[in-house]
Amino acid sequence: MNRRLFLTQAAAVSAAPLLTAADKPSGLVDCNLHLGPHPTRALPEIDEAFLAKRDITEAWAGSFEALLHRDMGAVNERLVKRCAASSRLSAVGSVNPRLPAWQTDLRLCAEKHRMPMIRLYPNHHGYTVADDVFAQLLTEATKLKLRVQIVAQLEDQRTQSPLMQVPPVDLKPLAEAMKKVPESRVMVLNANASMITTALRGCTNVWLDIAMIEGVAGVENLLTSWPADKLCFGSHAPFFYWESAALKMQESVLTEDQQNGIRLGNARALLG
Amino acid sequence: MRIWDLHCHLSGVAGLTPEERLGSLIKYADRVGIERLCVYMGMKWAQDPSADDLGKQNDDVLRALEKHKDRAFGFVYLSAKHVERSLSELERCVTNGPMVGVKLWVAQRCNDPMIDPIIKRAAELKAVIFQHTWFKTTANYAGESTPDDLVALAKRFPEVPIICGHTGGTWELGIRAIREQKNLFADLAGSDPTWGITEMAVRELGADRIIYGSDSGGRSFASQLAKVHGAQISDADKQKIFCDNLRNMMLPILKAKGIQA
Numbered sequence: 361m362n363r364r365l366f367l368t369q370a371a372a373v374s375a376a377p378l379l380t381a382a383d384k385p386s387g388l389v390d391c392n393l394h395l396g397p398h399p400t401r402a403l404p405e406i407d408e409a410f411l412a413k414r415d416i417t418e419a420w421a422g423s424f425e426a427l428l429h430r431d432m433g434a435v436n437e438r439l440v441k442r443c444a445a446s447s448r449l450s451a452v453g454s455v456n457p458r459l460p461a462w463q464t465d466l467r468l469c470a471e472k473h474r475m476p477m478i479r480l481y482p483n484h485h486g487y488t489v490a491d492d493v494f495a496q497l498l499t500e501a502t503k504l505k506l507r508v509q510i511v512a513q514l515e516d517q518r519t520q521s522p523l524m525q526v527p528p529v530d531l532k533p534l535a536e537a538m539k540k541v542p543e544s545r546v547m548v549l550n551a552n553a554s555m556i557t558t559a560l561r562g563c564t565n566v567w568l569d570i571a572m573i574e575g576v577a578g579v580e581n582l583l584t585s586w587p588a589d590k591l592c593f594g595s596h597a598p599f600f601y602w603e604s605a606a607l608k609m610q611e612s613v614l615t616e617d618q619q620n621g622i623r624l625g626n627a628r629a630l631l632g
Numbered sequence: 633m634r635i636w637d638l639h640c641h642l643s644g645v646a647g648l649t650p651e652e653r654l655g656s657l658i659k660y661a662d663r664v665g666i667e668r669l670c671v672y673m674g675m676k677w678a679q680d681p682s683a684d685d686l687g688k689q690n691d692d693v694l695r696a697l698e699k700h701k702d703r704a705f706g707f708v709y710l711s712a713k714h715v716e717r718s719l720s721e722l723e724r725c726v727t728n729g730p731m732v733g734v735k736l737w738v739a740q741r742c743n744d745p746m747i748d749p750i751i752k753r754a755a756e757l758k759a760v761i762f763q764h765t766w767f768k769t770t771a772n773y774a775g776e777s778t779p780d781d782l783v784a785l786a787k788r789f790p791e792v793p794i795i796c797g798h799t800g801g802t803w804e805l806g807i808r809a810i811r812e813q814k815n816l817f818a819d820l821a822g823s824d825p826t827w828g829i830t831e832m833a834v835r836e837l838g839a840d841r842i843i844y845g846s847d848s849g850g851r852s853f854a855s856q857l858a859k860v861h862g863a864q865i866s867d868a869d870k871q872k873i874f875c876d877n878l879r880n881m882m883l884p885i886l887k888a889k890g891i892q893a
Contacts, residue, residue, distance in 0.1 A: 401826075401827070401828060402828075403827055403828070404827065404864075515824070515826070516823065516824050517769065517770050518766065518768040518769055518770050518801055518802070519768075519769060519801060519802045519803075519823065519824070519826070520769050521769070522769050525769065525770075572824075573852075574850065574851055574852055574855060575644055575848075575849060575850060575851065575852055576644065576645055576656070576657065576660040576848050576849040576851075576852055576853060577660050577852075578852045578854075597827070598827050599826060599827060600824065600825045600826060600827060600855075600858075601825045601826075601827050601858040601859060601861075601862030601863070602858075602862060603825075603857070603858035603861045603862035604825040604854055604855040604858035604862070605854075606854075606858075607664060607852075607853070607854030607855070607857055607858055607861065608852055608854040608855070610663060610664055610854065611660055611663050611664050611852055611853055611854045612663075613663070
């Protein structure tokens, strides 16, 4: 073994434990988790042990049941009960504006469950962000001080069940929709680099997560074109291995401010 | 853990020259503990390359390897649509050059016996053989192989180890398709890091038949490493998947070329 190879291997060995390194900033908000049964996969439960092992201090969790269930009030009730199992879990209820009386679900999220935000699945629920019903929902949610998470996609179209094919959300009309509700605060989950550089360019008051940011050094590269104070840690666990998002932070060279913002501060600012 | 990456490209990464791009890949690989990269295909991809395209793309990889041969291995890009040129590229890049493997992509489905002379010669050279595969819900390209196609090929060469690229993408199907064909190995690269891929592969194929790869630079190393780091399997199995299985497959040709790794 030559010296250079030895040094390389030594570096590899020393890099591996970085996932649990003690010198990373304290506190981690994972803004993109789901609980409950997934329609096509048996996935591990996100519980206190899962969160504690990964030093996740705050976990914003939606419900997989929201994708297909129509009794959304019951879905959100069960989500709140599941989240009661850990003080780290924060329930993010869902509203489907194609359901009759969706306004009741929205109000319950805000007033009964005291949720800080809701999570929307436009393409699973059959509407676009250009539709009037989305504008109504955004307006009503903003009046209730609810932040709005929009799930751009959940799974690569190429691997989806042929009986449940859902394309990514067309985000191009989002900027226009948000102009009509200037106080609205929106986080787009699972956007990829292509969506960000085309459809979301020019959007203000939009936060993103890193779960589907791909390419080598993807986070570092994204920050050359997206504001550092609008990017948050999101794992899309348990559908994705949680370690994917954690390792993305390691693969990119980030300043301390950027690290702190993505891990904690930017998510807090969204709520603030 | 030692980590070798089976599946890297010179696309999707910054750099004006092949050696700059491979240098960038190595820089990022160092951040996440990857020791060696297998690299194939050049600066400008072609799904159905002409014979001359194959030569140009292999030239790019040869040029990149020249500067980074202590960190990277090269696979020669071949196509069953150009058998004669593919065989001459094999001689140029593997027999008489530094490359140690073969990459077959989407020009021609691999169940077609046209590919057989390439497989036969690659096996004689002990070159690692990698065939891209997908089972796409949204439909494959005309020349894109499925894992079923690869099983048909593997049955004609039962003694030759062949890697099933991407494990068919839709991995629940890919793993099942290749399970009984024991000379096929599963490449974990290039699909989303969906939970369960590695657990199912270990359960159905055994850890000895699974190989870590990333499909970088279009993919992050991170998302693909997570499939192994995050899997609920033993550390011993992780080590096999991260390095040992590929290294064992590669050792005969490395020894023949006098390469220590």
